[in-house]
Amino acid sequence: MAAEKSSIKIITLIAADGSVFEVEPNIVKEMKTVQSYIDELDQNTVSIPLPNVFGNDLAMIIEYCKKHASEEETKEAKEEFDFEFVKRMKSDDKLRLLQAASYLNMESFLQFMAKAIAAEIENQSVEFVRDYFQIESDFTPEEEAELRKENEWAFK
């Protein structure tokens, strides 16, 4: 795939806040949203606006993609990187990056974030998860009580 599009040397990504990132084509291979944009065009330089992703988040995503696209890095080094990558993130970072991954249509990065988020809510109460995701319940107290009773077997 990379060989087909060898004419393109550099791809410019423009984040929502206007910050600009110049990356090599192999870095954006996983971003299907970006890739379909590139495939439609036939020119040497491409500049792509990403109005739904902020610069800080895009920087992190590119850092991840660079590490994982590298052929020199060992599997262990990549795993170590992933571990540290998640460790330095706050909950809101993870949720924002999941959102970005969904928008950019990045399968493996989406999986990675989903896993990191799941680890934080596994075995937690409904109240905890609501708070974590900032979800406001739109059930009436009666509805919620009824649902809770209906699925009682899952709350033991």
Next chain:
Amino acid sequence: MAESSSKQKKLDENTSIMNIDRISSLPDSVLCHILSFLTAKTCVATSLLSRRWRHVWENIQVLEFREDFHDCYEDDDDFEQFKQFSVLVNGVLTLRRSRDIRKFVLSCRHTHEDMFYANSVATWVRVAIGPRLEELELSLFSSDGEAFVMPYNLFTCTNLVSLSLCGGIHVKLHSSTKINLPSLKILQLDIDSVDCIDTLLSGCSTLESLDICFAPKCLSTIRMPHSLKSLKIGVENNDIGTHFEIVSPGLEYLSINQITAFGPITVCNFPEVTQVFLDVFSLEESVNALLNLLLAISATNTLELRRSTTKEPSPLQIWVEPTSAPQCIVSVLDVFYIRGFQGYGDEVEFVAYLLRKGLVLTRIHVICSDVFTDERTKYRILKRLSFVPRASTKCKLIFE
């Protein structure tokens, strides 16, 4: 309404950027990604978050059930708990909308004394096995010592990529059993009993990772798949001398563990193997096996030998220096670990041999066994080894 709420969000963005529900607006497929990493119980609980979430979990294709039973002693409590667990499993299996199961994880107790346990587990496993199944992980803890017999149709799941069986499970095969697992890449078996492992392996033509611990039952040759990249093998009581054939030129990782007797072994050259763990100290009369292995692992830079038993003799005891030293020792080996060191002469001589021959060695770690406590002997050995001329000037000897 929608407009004013989005305006409100924008206003809030600067002051309280943390208070946005980022998740609920994402498509179901993304929410299902999160659910796929949760146990089924937590998945069902998400139905209470809000209307948006009410039915999302019903589409999950990854089902993970783990019975939490470690701190239960009373028999009645035990049963009550398993009953509750089975209500959960049956509830999820009945209410889900997606008929396909891609991944199924089940970890629970199992006994034949009470048919409720046995029938429940058998039914769940039957539900899981199907043409869409990609991953199966089954851990059963049997209290009566009687194993759960794996249904045959598991072995013709053509889309199965990963299979992990652990505990009270019996894989009952005959040499004529039809095995067709063309997609299987990862196989982990640590179970009560498995017959005809060679038949099983012969049906896994693309297997890349094998982690297996078993006691061979019949005198035969067990051939490891040609496609293997990682092999971790433990053999218990190979008194009958089953022959192992590891001819997998793409192998990258090799670990041989817990061997009470390892029979004849045929290996090929492993140009890709960089890390090797060998627990071969209870090999009997098999110094050739050790030498053959050392010759095969020509690209290994990290080697670990472990002595897990105090039983003698060790293969090092009859270690005779080969006329030409194995290539890995001379020109590739970087770090060598010897664990469970007890100070026997053969162990010391082997370490001395490496010191003399290893041109690129940087470290040798000697990690003493708990039973080896004689400080004076330790000191004497250390002194003896420090006088050995070292082929590599950079080589450090670390005695722990």
